[in-house]
Structures are given as structure tokens and as C-alpha cells.
Amino acid sequence: MGMKASDEGKRKIKVALEKKKLKPLAKETLQKVTLELHISETTWKAFVYAERLLGNETFKRCCELLDLNWVEIVDSLQTSKYNWNSAPSPEPNFYGRDRELAILKQSVLSDRYRWVILYGFGGIGKTQLAVKLGAQVQNQFDRLIWQKLSYTTPKDKLLTDLLERLSLDNAQITSNLVEGFLEELKRQRILIILDEQDLYEEGKHTDGNRDSYKDYCNFLHQLSLERHESCIVLTSRERPENIGAAASLIKAYEIKELDVDAGCNILKYIELPKDLTFNEQTGSELVQRYGGNPLALKLVAFLIHDSFDGNVREFLNKHERSLVVPDGIEIILKSLTKTLSKFEKNILQYIAKASDSVSLDELYENLPTEMYYSDLSKVLQTLKGRSLIIGDSEGNEVFCTLQPMVRKFVQRQLT
Ligand SMILES: Nc1ncnc2c1ncn2[C@@H]1O[C@H](COP(=O)(O)OP(=O)(O)OP(=O)(O)O)[C@@H](O)[C@H]1O
Ligand SMILES: [Mg+2]
Missing domain, CATH: 1.10.10.10 (Winged helix-like DNA-binding domain superfamily/Winged helix DNA-binding domain)
Known part of the structure; x- marks a missing residue:
């Protein structure tokens, strides 16, 4: 694993440099660094500004040079074995999904699929399910990395980020990023969760973005054909094309509607100034009308609270013939149908x-x-x-x- 300074660590490095009357990148400083630490100027710069992870030994020696205790400098989030950095907090009121979780756990742990795709409609709960899945299986892996995946990010940038978070001193990252990445997948058992961000965000749905989505899928497909023990989990609003031929290595699993009980629990426990009023029948009618979609249920719960004093029956009666599609869902539908x-x-x-x-x-x-x-x-x-x-x-x-x-x-x- 590599190390880099936390924000507080960076501040301490700055103070330590001042104490020693050294300017971070001045000629004398760089001379001293090259002479005493035998590291390159770029590595030193990366240390001072925490630009990327450095090898553990290099990081510790840089700290020693400034009489700093590396433990107080290092960013522990960056270096932990299970790196959840950019993951959303787990939904505190999470309901249902036992069956899905059991299937996904089996896919990752027993069936050893190398690429597991959780696809499904926007807001259906893919990301939250991936959070649960990751937490439940992580101790079977050497490493876990949660990574937001934006298709506008060039692949090389993503790979560099992943490699840095995985381990390595830049010197160790081979010039061929794909090979380097594959090597890591072979060297340790890694669970990488790629959480799709913005393929369909309004305004971002361009042809270029779509091409890059396809490129990413091809790349992940290729990785799955290589022999390794790691697993990549992708959340996506779309089932990637052309993966059928590798069905023993790639699992595409559709996340469908929440069951009625789980949906009713969302309505029951959602935090509103005043609880919604509904019985088993009206609750189940509402959940079914909104396709068991947790995001839609949350959005419509607010609407019912604000405009119908929380009375689900009244809302259903009023909109019996004309369903209200919440704005958040309409945006998703617009982008899903645009191409x-x-x-x-x-x-x-x-x-x-x-x-x-x-x-x-x-x-x-x-x-x-x-x-x-x-x-x-x-x-x-x-x-x-x-x-x-x-x-x-x-x-x-x-x-x-x-x-x-x-x-x-x-x-x-x-x-
Ligand atoms: N099983 C569940 N129980 C309760 N709330 C849930 C459940 N699953 C998801 N949610 C809530 O529903 C909302 C949407 O969930 P999530 O972000 O996981 O959906 P998604 O499928 O990843 O959506 P997108 O396609 O936009 O990425 C969130 O507020 C989440 O906390
Ligand atoms: Mg998501």
C-alpha cells in the first residue's frame, strides 16, 4: 500500500519546512533531498503536496528528513485496506433486498464472477445495494476500492487513480497502465466497486459520453477474460451489450422493484414533519404504482405530505387516472429515452x-x-x-x- 499526507499532514509539512528554513521546491531543498534521500524532484513534490501515493519507505524517509512522525502525517483513509473514500453513506433505513444480496454474494464469493453488473432503473437502489454487498464481502478480499465512475473521465486517469489507491509508488507503475492494473488484479484479490455517476445526467448525455461508456464496457469485458481472482462490480442504468459470450465470467443482474413490504416501510419510516397515513391496501397500491422504486417513493412521499396532508388514499383517488411522475424520475426517463x-x-x-x-x-x-x-x-x-x-x-x-x-x-x- 502507498501513503500520502492528509490535509493536516500537508500543513505540518509546510510548518516543518519553514522551521528548517527550507522552501519546498527551492534549489537547496531539492539538492538536499536528492543527496540525502536519493529520490527524484517529482517524488519530493508529490510528498510535499500530497499529489499521489508514495511507497511506504519513501514516505517515511521524507517525514524523517523533516523530523516529522509519519503516523501524524499520513492520510489513513487513503491507506486503509478497505478504501471506501467516495462511497455514499449507507442508507440508515434500508429495507428488503435479502434475496438480491444473497444472489450477489454468491456471484462474487462462490461463483467468482470477475465482473458483476448491477443494472436497473434510476433510483431503484443499485448504489445502496452495492454498499451493502461491499460491506458484507470485503473481508474475503485483500483490498476493496470504491470508485465513482464518470464516463467523462479518461480511462488512463481512472487507472492511474486506482493504481495509486491500490499501492504503488509511481516508479512501480509500469508505463503500460492496463498491464499494470491487470498485474495488480492478479497479485492481490481486489474488489473494485465502480459506481456509475452521470451517464444520464441532464445535459451530459452526449454521443461522446456514450462512446466512452462503450469503451469502458469493452475494457471491463477484456479484463474479465484474463485469469485473476479479483472482482469488479459495476452499477449501471443500462445492461452492457455483447457480454453474452462470456456468461461464465460476467454476471449481469437486473435490480428490479422493491417488494411491497419494503416499499411500505420506506413510506412508514421516511422522515417527514408529519407521518403519512395509509393502510396495507393503500400502501401497497402506492408502491406498485411507483414500480417499487425507492427514489420515486421518497419523492412522492414528500408530495403527499405537502399537498395532501399526508393522506395516501386522497392522493391515490385524486390521481387515479393520471399518475404523477416526480421530476427526479422524469429526468431519468428523458435521458434513458434520448438515444x-x-x-x-x-x-x-x-x-x-x-x-x-x-x-x-x-x-x-x-x-x-x-x-x-x-x-x-x-x-x-x-x-x-x-x-x-x-x-x-x-x-x-x-x-x-x-x-x-x-x-x-x-x-x-x-x-
Ligand atoms: N432497499 C432500500 N431501502 C430504503 N431505501 C433505499 C433502498 N434502496 C435505495 N434506497 C434509497 O433510494 C434512493 C436511491 O437509491 P440509489 O442511489 O441506491 O439508487 P441507484 O439505483 O443507484 O440510482 P442511480 O441510477 O441514480 O444511480 C436513495 O435515497 C437510497 O438511500
Ligand atoms: Mg447509483
């Missing part, structure tokens, strides 16, 4: 118009004129991969439907 093709939109619209679920046969019979039969399965795959349609089967028949918020959005806004 859909004409056919994909057509199919969504067809399903949204039907009052019930639609069988595959019916879809085949009603294809838009320019669309071929062979296109349909690809279209459905994309839509399912973004959790925009729900598939179900009865005997040999396959049916598709939309969750109510998606239906409303498609009917009103998707043109």
Missing part, C-alpha cells in the same frame, strides 16, 4: 397505448411498416436492458408491459 432509435420508440409507444400487456405475437403483427421481424428482438433487448419494459412469460407466450411511470412518460412526452 433510442425510431423503432425502439415506436415499440414503446405501441405497448404504452395497449391497456394490458402485449404478447410478442401481437407486436410482430403490428410492426411499423419499415421494420423487419428480425429487428424486433434487438429492439426488445435494448429496451429491457434499460429497464424500460418488463418482460413476462406465460407458458410459451412472452408478454411485455411498462411500469406505470414509464407508460405515463411515453404517452405524454415521447414523440
Whole structure:
């Protein structure tokens, strides 16, 4: 593991330098450093300004030179074995998901998938599930790193960050970052949790961003084909394409709606100035209308509190025919549908118009004129991969439907 100074540590380094009448990067200082520590100017600069992790020995010797106790200087968060740095706090009122957690734990620990993808609709609880999963399996790994993944970050930058947090003195990082990273995955058993940030954030949904998302997926795919004991967990609003062929190494697992009990618990224990009033039936109706989506439930709970004095029945009666889609969910839907093709939109619209679920046969019979039969399965795959349609089967028949918020959005806004 490597070390770097904490903010307080940096301040102490500055004071120690002043005490010794040394300027951080002055010629005499650098001469002294090269002579006494045999390290390069860039390493010294990285130490003074905590720019990156240094090898433990190098870090300690730099501290000694300034008569500092390294223990008081080092950033302990950076160096701990389990590095949760940028992870969100665990949801204190977390409900349900026992089944999902059991499956995911098995995927990571027993089945030893090298890439586990938790995909599902925005706000469905992927990140919180990954927090739980990480906490429950971390002691089976040598290291854990939680990393926010923004597709606008160049891959090399991400790899450099990860390598620094994993270990290494820059001198040890080989010039080929991919090879260096792979080496680390082989050397220790590491759990890396990549938590998707902004693929769909408003305004950021550009073609460039999408290309870079695909690049990342290809890269993670390639890593999974290499032999190692580490595991990468990715949260994503979309199921990556073309991973089918490596199904024994890659697990793509869709996070679906919360069960009704868990959803009702969210409504019951959400912190509001005044509790919501509802019974088993109204609670379960609300949870189902909002697709068991914890984010949607939280948002709508505020609305019911503010506009209906907390009375769930009244809210449901008032909006029986016209579902309220909270703004936060509408933003997600806008970005999820923005890059859909004409056919994909057509199919969504067809399903949204039907009052019930639609069988595959019916879809085949009603294809838009320019669309071929062979296109349909690809279209459905994309839509399912973004959790925009729900598939179900009865005997040999396959049916598709939309969750109510998606239906409303498609009917009103998707043109
Ligand atoms: N099982 C749960 N019980 C209670 N609250 C939950 C649960 N899962 C998620 N939440 C809450 O719902 C909200 C959305 O959860 P989270 O951020 O994990 O969703 P996400 O799927 O990662 O969303 P995004 O696609 O935007 O990243 C958060 O406020 C989270 O605390
Ligand atoms: Mg998330």
C-alpha cells in the first residue's frame, strides 16, 4: 500500500519546512533531498503536496528528513485496506433486498464472477445495494476500492487513480497502465466497486459520453477474460451489450422493484414533519404504482405530505387516472429515452397505448411498416436492458408491459 499526507499532514509539512528554513521546491531543498534521500524532484513534490501515493519507505524517509512522525502525517483513509473514500453513506433505513444480496454474494464469493453488473432503473437502489454487498464481502478480499465512475473521465486517469489507491509508488507503475492494473488484479484479490455517476445526467448525455461508456464496457469485458481472482462490480442504468459470450465470467443482474413490504416501510419510516397515513391496501397500491422504486417513493412521499396532508388514499383517488411522475424520475426517463432509435420508440409507444400487456405475437403483427421481424428482438433487448419494459412469460407466450411511470412518460412526452 502507498501513503500520502492528509490535509493536516500537508500543513505540518509546510510548518516543518519553514522551521528548517527550507522552501519546498527551492534549489537547496531539492539538492538536499536528492543527496540525502536519493529520490527524484517529482517524488519530493508529490510528498510535499500530497499529489499521489508514495511507497511506504519513501514516505517515511521524507517525514524523517523533516523530523516529522509519519503516523501524524499520513492520510489513513487513503491507506486503509478497505478504501471506501467516495462511497455514499449507507442508507440508515434500508429495507428488503435479502434475496438480491444473497444472489450477489454468491456471484462474487462462490461463483467468482470477475465482473458483476448491477443494472436497473434510476433510483431503484443499485448504489445502496452495492454498499451493502461491499460491506458484507470485503473481508474475503485483500483490498476493496470504491470508485465513482464518470464516463467523462479518461480511462488512463481512472487507472492511474486506482493504481495509486491500490499501492504503488509511481516508479512501480509500469508505463503500460492496463498491464499494470491487470498485474495488480492478479497479485492481490481486489474488489473494485465502480459506481456509475452521470451517464444520464441532464445535459451530459452526449454521443461522446456514450462512446466512452462503450469503451469502458469493452475494457471491463477484456479484463474479465484474463485469469485473476479479483472482482469488479459495476452499477449501471443500462445492461452492457455483447457480454453474452462470456456468461461464465460476467454476471449481469437486473435490480428490479422493491417488494411491497419494503416499499411500505420506506413510506412508514421516511422522515417527514408529519407521518403519512395509509393502510396495507393503500400502501401497497402506492408502491406498485411507483414500480417499487425507492427514489420515486421518497419523492412522492414528500408530495403527499405537502399537498395532501399526508393522506395516501386522497392522493391515490385524486390521481387515479393520471399518475404523477416526480421530476427526479422524469429526468431519468428523458435521458434513458434520448438515444433510442425510431423503432425502439415506436415499440414503446405501441405497448404504452395497449391497456394490458402485449404478447410478442401481437407486436410482430403490428410492426411499423419499415421494420423487419428480425429487428424486433434487438429492439426488445435494448429496451429491457434499460429497464424500460418488463418482460413476462406465460407458458410459451412472452408478454411485455411498462411500469406505470414509464407508460405515463411515453404517452405524454415521447414523440
Ligand atoms: N432497499 C432500500 N431501502 C430504503 N431505501 C433505499 C433502498 N434502496 C435505495 N434506497 C434509497 O433510494 C434512493 C436511491 O437509491 P440509489 O442511489 O441506491 O439508487 P441507484 O439505483 O443507484 O440510482 P442511480 O441510477 O441514480 O444511480 C436513495 O435515497 C437510497 O438511500
Ligand atoms: Mg447509483
